[in-house]
Amino acid sequence: MKKVLTAILIMALIPGILAGCGSKSEGSNGKVVVYNWGEYMDPDVLTLFEEETGIKVVYDEFETNEIMYPKVDAGAVAYDLVCPSDYMIQKMLENDLLAELNFDNMPNTKNIGSMFMEKSKEFDPENKYSVPYMWGTVGILYNKTMVSEPVDSWDILWDEKYKDNILMQNSVRDAFMVALSRLGYSINSTDEAELQEAKQTLIDQKPLVQAYVIDQVRDKMIGGEAALGVIYSGEALVCQQQNPDLDYVVPKEGSNIWIDSWVIPKNAENKENAEKFLDFLCRPDIAAKNFEYITYYSPVEGVKEYVEDEYLLNSPLAFPDPEQYTNCTTFHYLGEEADEYYNEIWREVQAAGTSE
Amino acid sequence: MKKTAQRIYLALIFVFLYAPIVTLMVLSFNGSKFRTKWDGFSTKWYVQLFRNEQIMSALYNTLAIGLLSALFATVLGTAACIGIHAMKKKSRMVWMGITNIPMLNAEIVTGISLMLLFIAFGVNFGFMTILLGHITFNIPYVILSVMPKLRQTDKATYEAAMDLGASPVKAFFKVVFPDILPGVLSGFLLSFTMSLDDFVITHFVKGAGVDTLSTKIYAEVRKGIKPEMYALSTIMFVSVLLLLLIINRPSRKKPQKSAV
Numbered sequence: 274m275k276k277v278l279t280a281i282l283i284m285a286l287i288p289g290i291l292a293g294c295g296s297k298s299e300g301s302n303g304k305v306v307v308y309n310w311g312e313y314m315d316p317d318v319l320t321l322f323e324e325e326t327g328i329k330v331v332y333d334e335f336e337t338n339e340i341m342y343p344k345v346d347a348g349a350v351a352y353d354l355v356c357p358s359d360y361m362i363q364k365m366l367e368n369d370l371l372a373e374l375n376f377d378n379m380p381n382t383k384n385i386g387s388m389f390m391e392k393s394k395e396f397d398p399e400n401k402y403s404v405p406y407m408w409g410t411v412g413i414l415y416n417k418t419m420v421s422e423p424v425d426s427w428d429i430l431w432d433e434k435y436k437d438n439i440l441m442q443n444s445v446r447d448a449f450m451v452a453l454s455r456l457g458y459s460i461n462s463t464d465e466a467e468l469q470e471a472k473q474t475l476i477d478q479k480p481l482v483q484a485y486v487i488d489q490v491r492d493k494m495i496g497g498e499a500a501l502g503v504i505y506s507g508e509a510l511v512c513q514q515q516n517p518d519l520d521y522v523v524p525k526e527g528s529n530i531w532i533d534s535w536v537i538p539k540n541a542e543n544k545e546n547a548e549k550f551l552d553f554l555c556r557p558d559i560a561a562k563n564f565e566y567i568t569y570y571s572p573v574e575g576v577k578e579y580v581e582d583e584y585l586l587n588s589p590l591a592f593p594d595p596e597q598y599t600n601c602t603t604f605h606y607l608g609e610e611a612d613e614y615y616n617e618i619w620r621e622v623q624a625a626g627t628s629e
Numbered sequence: 630m631k632k633t634a635q636r637i638y639l640a641l642i643f644v645f646l647y648a649p650i651v652t653l654m655v656l657s658f659n660g661s662k663f664r665t666k667w668d669g670f671s672t673k674w675y676v677q678l679f680r681n682e683q684i685m686s687a688l689y690n691t692l693a694i695g696l697l698s699a700l701f702a703t704v705l706g707t708a709a710c711i712g713i714h715a716m717k718k719k720s721r722m723v724w725m726g727i728t729n730i731p732m733l734n735a736e737i738v739t740g741i742s743l744m745l746l747f748i749a750f751g752v753n754f755g756f757m758t759i760l761l762g763h764i765t766f767n768i769p770y771v772i773l774s775v776m777p778k779l780r781q782t783d784k785a786t787y788e789a790a791m792d793l794g795a796s797p798v799k800a801f802f803k804v805v806f807p808d809i810l811p812g813v814l815s816g817f818l819l820s821f822t823m824s825l826d827d828f829v830i831t832h833f834v835k836g837a838g839v840d841t842l843s844t845k846i847y848a849e850v851r852k853g854i855k856p857e858m859y860a861l862s863t864i865m866f867v868s869v870l871l872l873l874l875i876i877n878r879p880s881r882k883k884p885q886k887s888a889v
Contacts, residue, residue, distance in 0.1 A: 306837045306838075307837075308837065310848075310852075311847075311848030311849045311850065311852060312848070312849055312852035312853075312855070313852070316683070331837045331838040332837075332838055333836075333837040333838050333840075334840070334844075334845075334848035335848065336847050336848050336849075336850050340832070343741070343833075344833070347744060347745065347748060348748065349744050349747065349748055349754050349833070349834075350754045350836055350837045352837065488850070488853050491663070491853065492663055492664040492665045493665070495663050495665050495666060496663075496664075496665025496666065497665075498665070515661075515663055515666060567852070
């Protein structure tokens with residue numbers, strides 16, 4: 274009995290001791306806890322913000338939407354500002370994790386291109402919870418010395434001529450996006466017949482594919498190890514800078530346009546500071562700094578005037594007109610059941626033909 | 630014939646083990662940040678590495694957490710061993726079972742449960758929670774390496790020391806401890822390396838803005854790992870190699886020592 278009592282006493286003491294340990298340095302005007310993708314902000318921007326406002330930025334990074342979600346959901350750390358992708362914002366909204374933003378505190382948000390606010394409605398129907406940060410498309414990067422005909426359609430990834438010279442993305446949604454777009458279906462399809470058809474085309478394509486990869490597309494295309502690769506627009510820009518023979522195209526059938534947006538979780542402790550920081554990020558000069566550092570497109574209008582990098586200023590890929598992508602859609606959160614189905618047929622694609 | 634086959638087999642094994650590390654070391658001197666493009670020999674990544682505050686603080690955290698957690702785990706684990714060793718057979722089996730479970734358990738389960746536990750107690754996430762998490766998963770490894778050594782010790786020598794007037798504490802440090810020291814040391818080193826390696830548990834129990842090398846490197850996956858990390862890995866590999874050489878050197882000198 275005595276032992277149990279001491280044990281309970283010790284258990285009761287521990288949190289008190291620990292709570293005292295987590296002291297964090299704060300700026301004169303408090304702090305803001307930011308949770309962003311890795312390598313997704315110019316470190317100078319943080320310093321500038323701290324100097325201008327006296328608010329200390331506690332900066333933390335995640336690697337995928339899926340790994341960010343459980344941390345925010347559990348509330349282990351009270352993040353003030355998080356940067357998930359489109360479909361994940363939809364999921365967080367459905368699970369009631371987000372706080373409404375006060376746009377009166379953020380005058381600079383009017384700099385965001387109207388098309389992106391419009392596209393954002395696909396996951397944030399009333400534009401109340403999110404402010405776009407970066408966007409991009411998914412398309413085909415091709416080597417002009419290895420591909421003779423014009424590239425404008427997903428069909429080229431099924432051309433026998435380029436056997437073993439094609440790189441596909443090794444992720445469920447991206448792979449099926451290619452197949453579904455080619456067939457003219459929605460990239461958010463949950464229709465079983467459509468998905469089965471998409472699965473079959475992916476299996477048909479498999480013998481032509483050199484490899485299913487994620488970030489090796491970049492290295493392989495720069496090195497000329499493949500002729501055609503499915504890639505994100507921001508990465509295409511970097512590749513072209515390294516190897517001028519490369520060009521990028523978004524196929525005419527449509528594709529995925531993605532938006533990473535800032536949201537404020539419900540349990541945020543410094544909401545006003547978060548809004549100040551978000552407003553700061555929407556300033557064209559700051560957005561330009563981030564664009565130069567990340568090379569993903571910024572939705573902030575007037576960025577180009579502040580970009581100093583000569584290469585980016587002259588690159589036709591760096592400042593595309595977003596209006597040409599109206600036939601592209603964002604990924605939607607399809608629910609657990611559909612996610613499961615996608616994974617299942619993706620496994621069938623992966624397993625197909627491995628016996629030979 | 631058999632000899633050459635053996636040699637080839639051995640060579641193959643070494644190639645598989647070390648080719649990736651050599652590749653990384655070569656790339657750390659590449660002037661370009663792209664794998665497929667060689668821009669000439671350059672040490673600029675090493676210079677940038679030491680200027681990068683985020684990586685340096687992650688390195689500091691990793692080493693501090695590694696050393697501290699290994700130290701605490703070794704003390705706690707050794708003490709636990711002595712306790713478990715003194716138990717009756719049945720309860721000893723039960724306790725050994727309990728300490729073994731966390732090792733077989735998937736790391737992600739340990740990580741999430743620790744996170745939930747810290748939340749339940751209202752602990753602030755930060756350096757401290759990572760340290761506690763690492764001590765927790767290190768203790769079983771210490772027990773695993775100390776226990777066999779303790780089993781080999783002869784209880785009679787300990788009792789003899791007591792008969793000759795030593796206090797239990799003195800008898801332990803004079804008689805038992807030197808015998809189990811190799812186990813304690815290997816437990817310490819094992820804990821240290823486990824702590825350096827760990828990503829999953831650290832990810833769940835870390836607070837905002839506190840990073841270890843593993844979480845820092847993993848966060849770079851989407852945009853491509855920066856060559857500074859190649860440089861850092863090269864430095865770490867070389868230091869471990871030097872450390873191993875230094876540790877292994879005295880063993881050749883041993884005969885000398887016994888001659889004195």
